Amino acid sequence: MILSSQALVQRPKHIGISQPSRARSIMHPRVFVSILTAVWLLHSSAPAQEPNAFQKGAQLTMLQINDVYETSPVGGLGGLARVATLKQNVARSGATPLLVIAGDFLSSSVASSIFKGRQMIEAFNAMGLDLATLGNHEFDFGKDVLLARMGESRFQYVVANVFDAATGRPVGGAAPHLVKTFGTLKVGFFGLCLVSEEISGDKRRGLQFLDPMTAAERAIAALHREQADAIVAITHLSYEEDRRLARRFPEISVIVGGHEHFPITAMVDRTLISKAGSDAKWVARIDLRRDRDGLERHLSMVTVDATLAEDAATATVVAAYDARLGKELDVVVATSRVALDGESRSVRSGETNLGNLVADAIRAAAGADVAIVNSGSIRGDRVYPAGPLSRRTLLAMQPFGNVICTLVVPGRIVRQALNSGTAQWPTAAGRFPQVSGLTFAIDAKRPEGDRVTNVRIGGGPLASDRPYTIAIPDYLLTGGDGYDMFAGQRIATGPEAGEIIVAALERYVTTRRDIAPQVDGRITIVR
Template sequence: MKLLRKLTLLVATLALGAAWAAQPDFTLFHSNDVYEIQPVKRGKLGGAARVATLIKQLDDGRMIVTFGGDAFSPSIMSSLLKGKQMVNVFNKLGFDVAVYGNHEFDFGPEVAEQRVKESNFPWLSSNLLDKRTGEPLAGGVRFAVTEVNGVKVGFIGLIDDWLELTSPGDHAQYLDYVTVGRDLARKLKAEGADVVVALTHMDMVHDEELAAKVPEIDLILGGHDHGGMFKVVNGTLIFKAKSDWRDVGYLKVFTVPGQKPIAFLEVIPITNKIPEDPAMAEVVAGYVKILDEKLNVAIGETKVPLDARRKTVRTMESNIGNLIADAMRDYAGADVAIANGGGIRTDSVYGPGQLTRKDILAILPFGNVVISVKVSGADLLAALENGVSQVERVKGRFPQVSGLTFTYDPAAEPGKRIREVLVNGQPLDPNKTYVVAINDYMGRGGDGYAMFKDAPRVIDERSGLLLAKVVMDYIQAHSPVAPKVEGRIKTVK
């Protein structure tokens, strides 16, 4: 345990008394929203090999390993392997039970069902059914019960209605999570479960509603929110870990006859201070090798040189900026797309000739996802003003656009540079609502795009595909590509 920086966040539900001197009846190891088996944040956080070390260190035979959904997508590796690597890693880590997340269905229900068949553990789908059969979708189960150290622990898996964010197929049927949660929790308790745990993949506000309305649920271990959070509502502990194994939750659970269990939660950061398990590191390295081989495969052809030079993408319309913005708008079905020039890297010119996956990942290396937001015409104008406000300093906020054209005066005062904006050929209406495709960095207000930070999402950060994959798919669909500089951005002479 000396390896671990443990952050004790919460002692939930009851006074401790002398019970803490005893060993817990069982423990839970929880993570959620894991897209990468490699470490993230430049190798500082996460990584399956470190998680393997931690699981081996903590497991005393009474530990249940749970997962709160979202694994099969999105990542570049998953775009190639359709999440197969995630299931293999989860199996080797000894996962015991999981709930579906929306990204489990990014490749459709058939692929999801195949991944479920490959899993050595059940995937819960209590309120997501196949309307043809009334059974859980894609080979999932309604509930699971396990006995640990003489304690019967029942699990149910609940989601909120995110079906429109992914591709669960025409036969998916969503049921209310409160109603299903109450019915199943009561059923499990009636059949002898000492503790009922809900694994969920929904917004925190819905977890809170579930806890408030279904006291029969003893613990809620969730997902869908990537930032890590915990709360106690109606005596029920709700916990979600940070995404990509940046941390995990370790819960010591003590049962109390006739009352809710006592749960002691530690949030453990997964840092480079935790050594990698050699066997798991070898598994990960094997997948990285496969990825490297597959990245050198051509995805299409460009008939023209693609200009990704820094000064081009940060100061003027560029043909590669047009290509990227067009791909974003096409994917999102948006009125307009804006790509920040600083997200386009390599400072190089590509082609004419073949384009590989490796080329696109070099050009778009940041792992951003495409989202779309609803903004007023006035806010869209403000976004463009922000985009050209530091053009003379060659800043990354410069906008590459699709679906609109604009004229600006670089000599004018920042904030007053835009002279004309046409959206799909029509003058910008400051009172009209437009759907704008952007990346999640801009959606967080990055590069000065504060007007997007709180804008209503159409495609949100948890649902959008990786920008690099969006562009790859677009090139594959339209190859050979020949994007042009065509007057989308004009300067006053």
């Protein structure tokens, strides 16, 4: 299936939107309103590989993906071997395809926590990726790993605002900007990575970051000097930052963006903004053509599903790493001196040592004051015996791929969350909270929704108006299990930047090697 727009010439005449379905992602209401006022997308049942009249006359066809963490399909959608086939189909139709990724691919996934993103680079090499910019997750393993992965890449990086502190040059040999010619169309490209607290500490060591707007100004000036007919920004910025970029530099023809995990297509003044969701479930096809009236742009959002065959070369790379991953999952990473209680009836109605372990790992990874995790995310429904802990066991405990989000909330929101989580107690429920960094009591005599008492954080009583940093799974950020009190709260680290929980859990137990988590009185019952 294709989501297709009319040909866009400067500004669309029609307004409205129809979006593909999206999984495990959030859309802030303000962003959704902005998208609604952006561009008209029309459903079409034409096969993804069948070009229309405009596409047949295009001088350049960009195929965009972004925020790709998995090489294989997720929920039946995506898969890099299918994307490779899509590129080949476009080339066979007579178009000139340019496959671009707008950042976030080295991390975070279970495979990346083991292979440090090498599986992504090898798959990209096989599928014929052409251009890439860096996203915040490219820095998760530090500079040395980033440089190693960039050195293994057989495609060009375009990054205008990240530099090697030792040399002052763009990191890893990236080009700050470049020009490519397609027939008579001369297109200038530059890349931008977000600069935020999401890239901090060890992730920044040995690197220098320039403000994206300053870097954009320099790159655009250089592309003007090279007489580019069209300018394309490949960015890994927030949607609001992309809008600001478009307003400040209206000479940008297209912003090929990342960071958000759901498809976005918008017109801001004369600039087309495109984001293609996550995990290559969709590919944004952007066709460019110059005529006497200027530059024409046509966008279609292609769903990557089983109607696209898998490219054999890319599929071979993916299968090889899947096989290696299976072996790596059996590697023992730590030892538990005690049995770990993950039985559903236990973890969904009271404190357990496995619940404490998971919550502690989340809080440690986020550096937060407290952590709350819904017990429904702790799986296996069994007591894990004392002894060796393999990666496979950790994945059985945390199989969903949720990531850690960090918020800054007043104490009353923490209390609301605890009251919501215990609303169905003593009935076992997935919303029941396992916690770290705080203690509380459940008063069985109090009414439902107001049973939580004696909340203490850091040894002192909870202050209703004091701000606390709280780490939660991204599932709760979207109101999962009834945790709707987090809507509208300040997000310090959102789902686009958070670490996958099972990777944080592995690092937590590996660092300690020998663990013995206890039930230590974080949750008490007053009868």
